[in-house]
Amino acid sequence: MTNLLILLRKELRGFFLSPFGWIILTLVTVMQGWSMSGAMKALQDAPIPESLVYIVFHMPQFWFYFLVIFPLITMRLFAEEERAGTLETLLTAPVQTWQLVLGKYLATLCFYLILWIPAFIQFQVFGILADVPPPFSTGSLLGAFLLIFLMGTLFIAIGSFASALTSSQIIAGAVTVGLLFIHYFLGYITVIYGDRFPAASLFQHISSSEHLRYFSKGLIDSRTIIYYLTAATFFLFLTHHVLNHRRWRS
Amino acid sequence: MIKVNNLTKRFGRHLAVAGATFEVEQGQVVGFLGPNGAGKTTTIRMLTGFLPPTSGSAAIDSLDVSRHSVEARRQIGYLPESVPLYRDMRVREYLRFRGQIKGLKGKALHARMDEVLERCGLREVRRKMIKTLSKGFRQRVGLADALIHDPPLLILDEPTNGLDPNQIRSIRHLIKQLGKSHTILLSTHILTEVEMICDKIVIIDDGKILASDTPSNLVSTMRAAGRISIEIRTDPEKARERMTALDHVKKVNYERSRDDWAEFSVLVESGTDTRERLARLAQDEGWPLRNLHRHDATLEDVFVELTRKD
Numbered sequence: 185m186t187n188l189l190i191l192l193r194k195e196l197r198g199f200f201l202s203p204f205g206w207i208i209l210t211l212v213t214v215m216q217g218w219s220m221s222g223a224m225k226a227l228q229d230a231p232i233p234e235s236l237v238y239i240v241f242h243m244p245q246f247w248f249y250f251l252v253i254f255p256l257i258t259m260r261l262f263a264e265e266e267r268a269g270t271l272e273t274l275l276t277a278p279v280q281t282w283q284l285v286l287g288k289y290l291a292t293l294c295f296y297l298i299l300w301i302p303a304f305i306q307f308q309v310f311g312i313l314a315d316v317p318p319p320f321s322t323g324s325l326l327g328a329f330l331l332i333f334l335m336g337t338l339f340i341a342i343g344s345f346a347s348a349l350t351s352s353q354i355i356a357g358a359v360t361v362g363l364l365f366i367h368y369f370l371g372y373i374t375v376i377y378g379d380r381f382p383a384a385s386l387f388q389h390i391s392s393s394e395h396l397r398y399f400s401k402g403l404i405d406s407r408t409i410i411y412y413l414t415a416a417t418f419f420l421f422l423t424h425h426v427l428n429h430r431r432w433r434s
Numbered sequence: 435m436i437k438v439n440n441l442t443k444r445f446g447r448h449l450a451v452a453g454a455t456f457e458v459e460q461g462q463v464v465g466f467l468g469p470n471g472a473g474k475t476t477t478i479r480m481l482t483g484f485l486p487p488t489s490g491s492a493a494i495d496s497l498d499v500s501r502h503s504v505e506a507r508r509q510i511g512y513l514p515e516s517v518p519l520y521r522d523m524r525v526r527e528y529l530r531f532r533g534q535i536k537g538l539k540g541k542a543l544h545a546r547m548d549e550v551l552e553r554c555g556l557r558e559v560r561r562k563m564i565k566t567l568s569k570g571f572r573q574r575v576g577l578a579d580a581l582i583h584d585p586p587l588l589i590l591d592e593p594t595n596g597l598d599p600n601q602i603r604s605i606r607h608l609i610k611q612l613g614k615s616h617t618i619l620l621s622t623h624i625l626t627e628v629e630m631i632c633d634k635i636v637i638i639d640d641g642k643i644l645a646s647d648t649p650s651n652l653v654s655t656m657r658a659a660g661r662i663s664i665e666i667r668t669d670p671e672k673a674r675e676r677m678t679a680l681d682h683v684k685k686v687n688y689e690r691s692r693d694d695w696a697e698f699s700v701l702v703e704s705g706t707d708t709r710e711r712l713a714r715l716a717q718d719e720g721w722p723l724r725n726l727h728r729h730d731a732t733l734e735d736v737f738v739e740l741t742r743k744d
Contacts, residue, residue, distance in 0.1 A: 190534045202522060269518030273579070276482040276512050277535050278504045 191287025258343025323402030341419035465628035511580030570601035
């Protein structure tokens with residue numbers, strides 16, 4: 185347990201002790217601000233029967249920057265250790281592979297949550313600056329952020345898995361982008377082809393944009409929570425096995 | 435301290451280590467020798483738990499490296515060949531991190547950090563980024579990392595690789611000092627290093643252990659590699675015939691003639707000395723004799739003889 189915390193802290197410090205982490209933080213903050221102002225402008229232009237939270241997370245640019253976050257924050261995780269050879273020093277120290285995997289994963293998840301603090305503040309500021317009650321309910325705000333967190337648990341696990349596959353950060357990043365786009369478009373199938381075929385509910389069930397639609401209305405579904413958490417666990421399990429297997433094979 | 439029994443590692447079709455068996459006693463400094471690609475690093479990686487063996491077993495301090503991996507790893511301070519370090523960390527920060535994951539904390543951690551910084555001569559660079567350090571200093575940071583948890587066993591994979599002569603000397607000096615209080619397994623292909631530091635030598639080639647003994651024993655059993663040179667003034671053919679007839683002489687090679695002097699090199703059986711009888715033969719035959727000299731085998735002869743491919 186202590187090893188896990190030590191590795192987590194080291195990894196999290198790594199995000200903030202290099203310019204890299206700050207660049208991502210800046211980039212994401214700017215994009216969140218752009219979504220926010222775009223959403224407010226949309227509300228101003230025409231009456232929309234949805235809350236501000238819903239509109240912000242349904243701006244076209246949302247998925248664009250959201251899916252880019254994950255390869256950026258996960259590609260380094262194992263690929264860099266492998267390339268530099270430090271995986272050898274880590275795994276010959278009295279550290280177990282699962283501690284390493286979980287330490288790095290949780291550190292990245294923490295950093296990811298920090299990335300969402302600016303967006304959270306932006307929503308709060310609306311209420312403070314504008315003289316009108318904020319055009320969204322607490323439920324929809326919490327629901328949206330809960331889903332942001334859940335998507336993070338899964339997508340970071342996918343990124344960790346891709347990073348463990350290779351010693352090249354570029355390849356790790358590309359594989360993560362590929363897997364996330366496949367995930368996104370599988371969820372989009374019912375939008376393109378309609379939901380009148382037998383497997384339609386399956387595609388709706390894995391669709392992140394569908395979940396986001398419900399959660400940002402404040403409709404929290406325990407099936408969705410279980411879906412993300414089990415899928416994340418599955419990818420972490422794969423990551424663990426890939427790391428161990430690399431040693432068997434190399 | 436280390437017990438390796440029939441250890442084998444296969445990478446697909448390639449057999450990297452083939453049934454290696456050797457032992458390292460507590461307190462010994464053991465040189466692990468072999469040409470490049472002989473299987474040294476693979477063997478070491480199995481000992482340190484980085485690679486699982488295909489078959490066979492290895493135990494550190496009677497802890498099996500596969501079954502009690504974490505406990506076995508705790509006993510080892512390991513310096514990998516390429517000295518992998520986090521480039522973006524400062525020396526002290528790196529050692530603190532390494533000390534922590536090896537189970538040190540609080541005052542004990544700080545005391546150990548101060549001690550290894552002092553011992554490895556890193557005091558003045560302790561606040562520097564690792565990426566700004568020279569190769570020699572990085573090697574010392576790696577060594578400091580290996581030492582931080584005060585392990586009873588040090589495994590050093592080519593610790594002087596790529597250093598300049600002064601740095602090599604200082605690392606060697608450090609290893610020699612550490613040898614007084616630690617068991618050390620030192621992989622290298624620099625023979626002078628082994629002669630200077632080690633109590634015992636294990637020679638590996640093509641994944642097989644070829645010899646495992648003290649340097650002096652190895653050299654004395656290889657005495658056949660030590661040959662006798664003799665220079666006499668007579669007809670070469672006849673002299674060769676007469677000398678070959680002596681007991682314990684395996685082979686007589688006629689090397690060359692200078693002026694009238696013929697030079698031979700005589701290979702004798704191990705553990706025998708034929709110089710006296712050669713001298714008497716020359717006297718009896720009335721050959722003028724001006725040189726009779728035995729070449730002692732060196733560790734290099736031993737190494738070449740064991741690992742030569744042709």
